[in-house]
Amino acid sequence: MDDRMAREETEARGVQKIVVFQQNGSGESKIAGIGRFGGELFLLEVLSIDGALPPIIDDPEEYLPESFHADLVLDFLRHPDLSYELAKRCAQRSIPVIASGKKLEIKEALTPPT
Template identity: 50%
Template sequence: MVETNLSSFRLVIFEEAGSGEYKIAGIKIYGHNITIERIYDILFDLPEIIDEPEEFIPYDFAGDLILNFLRHPDLSEYLVKICKIKGIPVIASGQNIPGAICPFTCCGLGHRKGLGAYGEQFGLPEYDVEVKDGCIKDLYVRRGASCGATWHVIRRMIGVTVDQALSTIGREIQYLCKADPSAFDPVSGKSPLHFAGKIHAAALKRALSSRF
């Protein structure tokens, strides 16, 4: 367990067999004033139906925000119930659980009150951009995806024309995105990879527009 700095925003993370690995790494690299208080990684071969989820999810955790990367619906729903009792907000990206904050992807999280340093730094991407002679000179991340794709794509944009950057950043993000490509939403017609690409392209477009 990481020692808690009193000024840090405390995260507690639940995952299954490393399901939050890339996002945890991104938070550690790009997050500031955030302490990962505890990571609970459930490694068991889980049954299809879990009648006693308390055998897998402890009650004695504390933090300012819970990140729920659990895949089993019984465990995920039980975790949200516990957090509701404790008064701790839960983000469960890509899930649909009453009582949790459920953006379509980690980079789909909008600005919300109560999410502290995590919500300020991670979610819907926001860039600042420098342009010279019609080409991208530099990109600066103000807010990005916890998986790190918002930062990783920058080197692929430097030196290319503005038009080329706008037309390719979405595709480049899809290559970097760690979301499950098979997780297609039949209701909205969206896939997480395409969604991530579109919102990063929109972020770059906003950054370019704000220069004038």
């Protein structure tokens, strides 16, 4: 399904689509909270990256999907190269990103303190 069709589907259902990017289960408690307190208000998609990663990632395409649709992205990735690339991709699509507790040097991500 392309981005436009996915967006139309969530709009028709009257829900907000949240895509959560997590690494090795790093967002599980937040995901559970969204499910518990968000009920039917959100369509939740979780993209997990598990296993060890190299210290420097030159090719994030290996780990991040090229195309995705969301009304909001939550970044619980631990690798700074992936978080940076995710924020850039979301900015290109005008998707807001919350990357709580991170110190990203990119204006496209909201990074509230934890």
